[in-house]
Amino acid sequence: MPEVQIIDIGDSAARASQAAEELPDMPGERMVLNMGPSHPATHGVLRIVLELDGEVVTKADPDVGYLHRGDEKIAENMTYTQFIPYTDRLDYLAPLANNVAYALAVEKLLGVHDKLPPRCQYIRVMCCELARISAHLLGLGAFAMDTGAVTVFLLTFTEREKIYNLAEAASGARLTTSYTRIGGLMRDIPPTWCGQVKQFCDEFEVSLAESETLLTRNRIWVDRLRDLAVVSKEMAIDYGLSGPNLRGSGVDWDLRKNQPYLCYPDLEFDVALGSVGDCYDRYLVRMEEMRQSVRILRQCLQQIPGGWVNDAQEPVSIPDGKITLPSKQKVLSSMEELIHQFMLVTEGVNCPPGEIYFGHENPKGELGFYIHSRGGGVPYRLKIRAPSFINLSILGELMPGCMISDVPVILGSLDFVMGESDR
Amino acid sequence: MTSLEAAKAIKDKFGDLISEPVEFRGEISLRIAEPQQIVEVCSFAKSMGFDYLVDISSLDNYGDDPRWTVVYNLRAIVNGAEIRLKTDVREEKSELPSVIGVWRSANWHEREIYDMMGIRFSGHPDLRRILMWEGYPYHPLRKDFPLAGKPTDLPGVAFTRVTPMEGGPFVTVAGGNDSIAREPRVRVPEDDEVELNARVEARGDNKAMRGQAFGPGPMEKK
Numbered sequence: 001m002p003e004v005q006i007i008d009i010g011d012s013a014a015r016a017s018q019a020a021e022e023l024p025d026m027p028g029e030r031m032v033l034n035m036g037p038s039h040p041a042t043h044g045v046l047r048i049v050l051e052l053d054g055e056v057v058t059k060a061d062p063d064v065g066y067l068h069r070g071d072e073k074i075a076e077n078m079t080y081t082q083f084i085p086y087t088d089r090l091d092y093l094a095p096l097a098n099n100v101a102y103a104l105a106v107e108k109l110l111g112v113h114d115k116l117p118p119r120c121q122y123i124r125v126m127c128c129e130l131a132r133i134s135a136h137l138l139g140l141g142a143f144a145m146d147t148g149a150v151t152v153f154l155l156t157f158t159e160r161e162k163i164y165n166l167a168e169a170a171s172g173a174r175l176t177t178s179y180t181r182i183g184g185l186m187r188d189i190p191p192t193w194c195g196q197v198k199q200f201c202d203e204f205e206v207s208l209a210e211s212e213t214l215l216t217r218n219r220i221w222v223d224r225l226r227d228l229a230v231v232s233k234e235m236a237i238d239y240g241l242s243g244p245n246l247r248g249s250g251v252d253w254d255l256r257k258n259q260p261y262l263c264y265p266d267l268e269f270d271v272a273l274g275s276v277g278d279c280y281d282r283y284l285v286r287m288e289e290m291r292q293s294v295r296i297l298r299q300c301l302q303q304i305p306g307g308w309v310n311d312a313q314e315p316v317s318i319p320d321g322k323i324t325l326p327s328k329q330k331v332l333s334s335m336e337e338l339i340h341q342f343m344l345v346t347e348g349v350n351c352p353p354g355e356i357y358f359g360h361e362n363p364k365g366e367l368g369f370y371i372h373s374r375g376g377g378v379p380y381r382l383k384i385r386a387p388s389f390i391n392l393s394i395l396g397e398l399m400p401g402c403m404i405s406d407v408p409v410i411l412g413s414l415d416f417v418m419g420e421s422d423r
Numbered sequence: 424m425t426s427l428e429a430a431k432a433i434k435d436k437f438g439d440l441i442s443e444p445v446e447f448r449g450e451i452s453l454r455i456a457e458p459q460q461i462v463e464v465c466s467f468a469k470s471m472g473f474d475y476l477v478d479i480s481s482l483d484n485y486g487d488d489p490r491w492t493v494v495y496n497l498r499a500i501v502n503g504a505e506i507r508l509k510t511d512v513r514e515e516k517s518e519l520p521s522v523i524g525v526w527r528s529a530n531w532h533e534r535e536i537y538d539m540m541g542i543r544f545s546g547h548p549d550l551r552r553i554l555m556w557e558g559y560p561y562h563p564l565r566k567d568f569p570l571a572g573k574p575t576d577l578p579g580v581a582f583t584r585v586t587p588m589e590g591g592p593f594v595t596v597a598g599g600n601d602s603i604a605r606e607p608r609v610r611v612p613e614d615d616e617v618e619l620n621a622r623v624e625a626r627g628d629n630k631a632m633r634g635q636a637f638g639p640g641p642m643e644k645k
Contacts, residue, residue, distance in 0.1 A: 065554035072539075073563055077570050108448055237474050237500055240528030251500060258503050354447045357496050357507070359477065370480050370496065383480035383494075393531040422554060 030058065033404070037066045041146045041408035044418030048395065052404060060399035062392055067422035075382035079348025080106045080182055083382070088176045090384065091420040093138050094131035094363045095177045096167060100124045101360030103180035104261060105369035108358045109351050112183060112318055113261070118305040119314040120184050121263040126197065126300045127170070127179060129293040133204070134163040135363030136286045143283070143412030144215060147224055152211050159207050162200050169193055182349050183324040184317025194301055194308035201294050208290060216287070225280035229398045229410045232277055239394045242387045243365025244285045245414060249277035255361040267299050279413035286415070323349055348377020364388050364417060384423055388416035426451045426504045429471055433506075436467055455510040458493070458519040464508060465495065465525045472499040473506065476526035481536045485566035490514035491542050495522070512542060521547040539564035
């Protein structure tokens with residue numbers, strides 16, 4: 001007969017006495033409210049410890065790290081190519097843009113970032129802009145829903161579905177795309193893809209106009225957003241904000257313009273800027289960015305080298321056996337290609353010793369990779385500058401003084417992703 | 424002003440403290456010999472226009488002395504110039520001054536480095552862990568920390584503080600004789616205290632139980 005075990009669980013009364021011991025001056029007027037880590041308006045697992053005086057927030061302490069997976073540690077233990085699938089899971093609303101950012105960082109370390117074939121550059125730009133639209137659409141839909149406008153969410157999710165289909169057609173996966181490779185792309189886009197993108201652009205412009213009709217001049221929307229959580233220019237720079245949050249405060253900084261990469265110099269687009277730096281400006285900036293993305297997509301469709309079908313067999317990867325994998329057919333018939341394939345798969349792309357930082361204009365802001373290499377196919381240290389992480393650090397400054405019902409609005413206007421913030 | 428000119432200006436101002444600028448892939452790096460003077464160098468860089476702190480990262484040169492390298496990536500928003508400052512910190516000290524007074528964005532970067540590498544920043548107002556939980560005993564990005572992790576106790580129920588309302592009026596107290604005792608409209612704090620003390624005494628071992636994690640962590644071998 002098993003021994004009887006007495007399980008002693010401290011009851012609430014015992015905990016109350018513990019509370020009396022530990023918190024002698026229990027607040028009479030201030031109330032501590034634990035928002036998150038699982039709360040629908042925190043868009044993931046952000047936890048904010050709010051201190052309230054009635055309905056007014058007096059202190060906010062964001063607590064991140066609930067989604068920490070140790071991506072930087074993992075990166076030190078695998079080759080550069082093997083890390084690409086992990087970048088899908090950073091900002092999981094824009095995996096295509098993360099793939100491009102990471103590939104460009106490693107290519108900068110290799111010194112081949114300006115040797116990318118033009119067709120590859122155009123496809124990468126189209127992927128980035130589709131990812132931007134997709135991420136902004138989710139941000140907008142969730143933002144509007146948290147503020148009480150549920151219809152917009154339905155509209156934006158219909159459009160996002162089409163972008164997922166495009167990602168699937170290009171890469172084979174809807175979310176975990178891993179579409180780029182060091183020195184190029186996994187494969188060329190299918191022949192029907194450009195036509196689908198064009199159709200998407202046409203439909204999306206209509207849908208975006210509809211969302212805009214529902215929000216931009218909506219009295220409730222404007223009243224709740226205007227003059228809320230104002231971030232001045234100086235403050236935005238001081239806190240290291242990036243992306244639409246930085247431009248919403250009127251700072252003219254867009255990496256696509258200021259440090260151009262890929263084929264962005266050949267494309268015409270405007271950088272949207274806010275004037276006040278409140279939640280409404282950040283919303284307007286995102287809306288305009290989506291329109292500019294469509295503009296970029298349309299230019300890409302016109303200018304893409306090789307055309308929509310690529311009859312001329314324009315390459316999409318750098319034809320260098322030391323960087324990109326050779327075609328499977330050649331691996332099985334030629335000695336040199338076999339050796340290249342073997343070396344690339346087992347040891348990885350041989351990077352020179354050195355250190356680089358590459359910042360990419362991701363939907364959420366500047367996604368940067370600092371790579372410290374000591375040679376070989378594995379990074380010695382890979383630091384991810386996650387825009388969501390840095391954008392969140394301003395919360396403690398923004399929230400005090402606002403009402404508790406403003407909290408979801410501020411969170412929605414900052415538009416962050418915890419997968420990226422916590423890495 | 425280009426990045427190289429800015430680097431030369433910093434070198435001229437501080438002399439031997441700063442190494443010769445190193446260029447790799449168009450990026451300029453400067454090494455600062457004495458980590459204690461990082462704030463002076465950063466303040467000067469900011470006065471030259473480097474108003475945007477892009478990132479702070481850290482390196483573990485495991486097996487070398489000094490063991491740590493802290494890397495600051497700076498940018499001037501006005502003209503797009505960028506510069507990288509690096510400084511080495513010895514393992515025995517594992518501490519350098521915080522640059523939070525220069526750029527406020529340094530706050531979370533420095534907390535992250537403290538959390539992941541275990542380098543402390545003197546003068547930081549709120550140096551606690553940020554990605555790992557409070558009370559976690561290791562620094563996971565160190566090279567001597569295994570990729571698979573180490574067994575650790577997860578914080579249990581005792582880790583969270585009691586809700587502030589508990590013990591107040593209109594909150595149910597378990598174990599009362601009748602509904603009035605369980606949910607009193609008015610609480611007399613003295614009565615509560617007597618009752619609670621009696622209960623705590625009756626439990627006896629309750630105090631020893633407090634503050635302990637409940638059960639082994641998930642990675643512990645059974």
